[in-house]
Amino acid sequence: MRSGPYTVVFVSTIAIVCSLLLSTAATLLRDRQDQNEALSKKENILKAFGVTKKMDGAAIDMFFTDHVELFAIDLEGNIDAEVDAAQLDMEAEDKKTEASSRRYPIYRCTIENEVIYCVPIIGRGLWSKLYGYLSLESDLNTVKGITFYKHGETPGLGAEIEKNWFQDNFLGKTINDQTGTFVSIEVVKGRAVDAYAGNEEKLSHAVDGISGATITSRGVTKMLHEDLTKYVPYFKQLEAN
Amino acid sequence: MADATETGEPLFSAKNRKTFKDPFMVNNPITLQVLGICSALAVTAQLKPSLVMGIAVVFVVAGANITISVMRKFIPGRVRIIVEMTVVATLVILVDQVLRAYAFEVSKQLSLFVGLIITNCIVLGRLEAFAMGNKVWPSFLDGLGNGLSYAAVIAIVGFFRELMGSGQVLGFKVVPQALYDNLGYTNNGLMVLAPGAFIILGLLIWVQRTVSGHLED
Numbered sequence: 001m002r003s004g005p006y007t008v009v010f011v012s013t014i015a016i017v018c019s020l021l022l023s024t025a026a027t028l029l030r031d032r033q034d035q036n037e038a039l040s041k042k043e044n045i046l047k048a049f050g051v052t053k054k055m056d057g058a059a060i061d062m063f064f065t066d067h068v069e070l071f072a073i074d075l076e077g078n079i080d081a082e083v084d085a086a087q088l089d090m091e092a093e094d095k096k097t098e099a100s101s102r103r104y105p106i107y108r109c110t111i112e113n114e115v116i117y118c119v120p121i122i123g124r125g126l127w128s129k130l131y132g133y134l135s136l137e138s139d140l141n142t143v144k145g146i147t148f149y150k151h152g153e154t155p156g157l158g159a160e161i162e163k164n165w166f167q168d169n170f171l172g173k174t175i176n177d178q179t180g181t182f183v184s185i186e187v188v189k190g191r192a193v194d195a196y197a198g199n200e201e202k203l204s205h206a207v208d209g210i211s212g213a214t215i216t217s218r219g220v221t222k223m224l225h226e227d228l229t230k231y232v233p234y235f236k237q238l239e240a241n
Numbered sequence: 242m243a244d245a246t247e248t249g250e251p252l253f254s255a256k257n258r259k260t261f262k263d264p265f266m267v268n269n270p271i272t273l274q275v276l277g278i279c280s281a282l283a284v285t286a287q288l289k290p291s292l293v294m295g296i297a298v299v300f301v302v303a304g305a306n307i308t309i310s311v312m313r314k315f316i317p318g319r320v321r322i323i324v325e326m327t328v329v330a331t332l333v334i335l336v337d338q339v340l341r342a343y344a345f346e347v348s349k350q351l352s353l354f355v356g357l358i359i360t361n362c363i364v365l366g367r368l369e370a371f372a373m374g375n376k377v378w379p380s381f382l383d384g385l386g387n388g389l390s391y392a393a394v395i396a397i398v399g400f401f402r403e404l405m406g407s408g409q410v411l412g413f414k415v416v417p418q419a420l421y422d423n424l425g426y427t428n429n430g431l432m433v434l435a436p437g438a439f440i441i442l443g444l445l446i447w448v449q450r451t452v453s454g455h456l457e458d
Contacts, residue, residue: 007317014324018331025338032342040345127353152353156286156406156433159350212434 044149048118048133049109067110072103077233090122090227104230109135116144119231123223126215128152130161130223136175140235143185146170158216169207175228177201182232184225187217252378261382264390266453270363271394272446277363281395282438284354288411291399293347295392297340297355299385301332302364306384308332309372316373325368326359333358363391398441406432 035057042060045068055063072085085105093102107118118135132148146167153159160166169192170185177183178201188195189209196202209217250257270276277298284294308328309316316324337355340348348355358364367387372380403409408416408428420426431437 007320010315010317011320011324014327018327022331022334022338025335029338029342033338033345036342036345040349150349154286155284155290155350155354156402162349211430 040149044147045107045118045133047147048135048145049111049116050135050145051111069108069110070105071108072105073231073234074103075099075230075233077235077237079234090120102230106231106234107133107135114138117231117235119227121146121223121227123219123226125151125153125158125161125219126213127154127158130216130219132161132223134170134224134228136235140238141174141176143170143173143175153213153216157210158213160210160213161216161220166208166210173207174204177205182229184228185221187221189214189217257379257382260379261386264383264386265393266449269390269394269449270366270387271391271442272449274363274366275446276366277361277391278442280354280357280361281391281398281442282435283357284351285395285399285402285438286406286433287403287409288396288399290347290350290354291395292392293340293344293351294354294358295388295395297333297336297351298358298361298363298391299388300336301329301358302367302388302391303381303384304332305329305364306367306372306380307377309368310375310377310380313373313375321373322365322369325365329364329368330359363387394442394445397445398438401441402432402437405429406437 039057039060042064046055046060046063051063070085072080072083072088074080080103083103085103088103088105090104093104096102105120109116109118115138116135117140118133121130121132121134123130128151130148130153131150132146134146135144136142137144148161148167151159151161153161173185175182175184183205186206187209188206190211191208192203192206196206264270268274271278271281280294280298284290305325305328309325312324333356336358337348340351340355367384371383375383400410403411404415406428408414408421416426416428429437431440
């Protein structure tokens with residue numbers, strides 16, 4: 001039997017060596033990981049814009065400087081030029097007690113004469129938070145594209161939200177009803193054509209769900225509703241002008 | 242436990258080869274010992290995550306076996322499980338970090354389950370049963386063998402689940418569209434759910450035990 005002090009020294013050494021190893025690895029890999037994160041975020045914004053052309057990192061940065069503006073709005077729909085929108089953390093903003101002090105980022109992409117707006121969407125799935133973007137055509141009603149770039153859902157089930165078949169469902173759906181009132185988009189259980197057979201109006205705000213991933217689907221419905229609501233005043237202002 | 246090999250034994254002696262080969266058939270960690278089932282259910286809905294998960298496990302089991310075997314004479318018996326867990330956790334986090342830096346797409350698919358390798362009983366099982374009592378080289382072979390046999394089983398499960406559940410292999414459509422259109426073929430939704438993995442694993446265990454003639458005592 002080894003003595004107590006030996007055990008303590010041994011375990012401490014192991015702990016220190018392991019933590020040194022890990023912090024070194026984390027520090028060395030940090031840059032690459034951050035680059036991956038940032039690039040993946042931009043790629044996803046582009047995908048939401050409906051830009052399908054394959055581009056490398058430099059080309060993507062070029063595209064952003066040429067075509068994309070990022071700015072912040074408040075819940076009344078006014079642009080706040082004093083806030084650095086790139087630094088905005090949507091979740092932190094949601095937690096601010098005073099609703100009037102919350103600011104949310106929005107991207108505007110101008111390609112030739114077409115203007116597309118893109119907003120971040122964040123919500124909860126079954127296991128994890130879901131992060132994505134949704135973009136609207138210049139009518140501020142029709143969905144141009146949607147993507148999810150970060151989540152921890154089950155591969156093959158909830159993780160299907162990042163697949164094209166799921167995201168393509170959203171294309172051409174509308175977030176406002178015929179009177180122009182915001183209704184958001186619902187992810188139904190099963191197929192939308194079955195759930196709302198014959199109801200064209202409902203069908204234009206509904207997409208197919210993911211079988212086996214009901215909670216993730218519900219999470220997507222909820223996040224779309226909550227996050228798009230924040231931008232509705234801004235969209236209304238744009239329409240009014 | 243005494244050392245399994247004497248000094249001067251050839252690297253690929255019959256005994257060492259047996260150490261490497263046994264996990265595949267005679268003593269497969271999943272189909273015979275029925276270990277590591279949780280991850281075998283979780284990541285096998287498609288083939289690609291199954292493959293990457295397999296590689297990650299091979300690295301962790303082999304690496305942990307080597308590390309523990311090197312230290313085996315110095316590890317105080319009373320805290321050995323803690324030391325083993327620390328080593329395993331370190332290796333798993335390393336894998337996770339490297340995947341995030343160099344295989345970003347796959348790491349996004351797997352992130353949660355890579356972390357769960359820490360709790361995979363195959364890893365701790367091999368450390369306790371083999372690395373604590375054997376020299377470095379046989380321990381490495383044992384880890385490699387067990388890791389690869391785990392990888393092989395989840396790859397088989399992943400292959401069948403993706404094929405039957407989504408009609409694809411590695412994301413490529415293999416079931417012809419005509420089959421869906423003309424014959425009313427549909428993907429088996431059960432296969433993408435966890436019970437699908439249970440059924441395939443059960444069948445695999447059945448096949449393997451029939452071949453090897455293994456019976457529970």
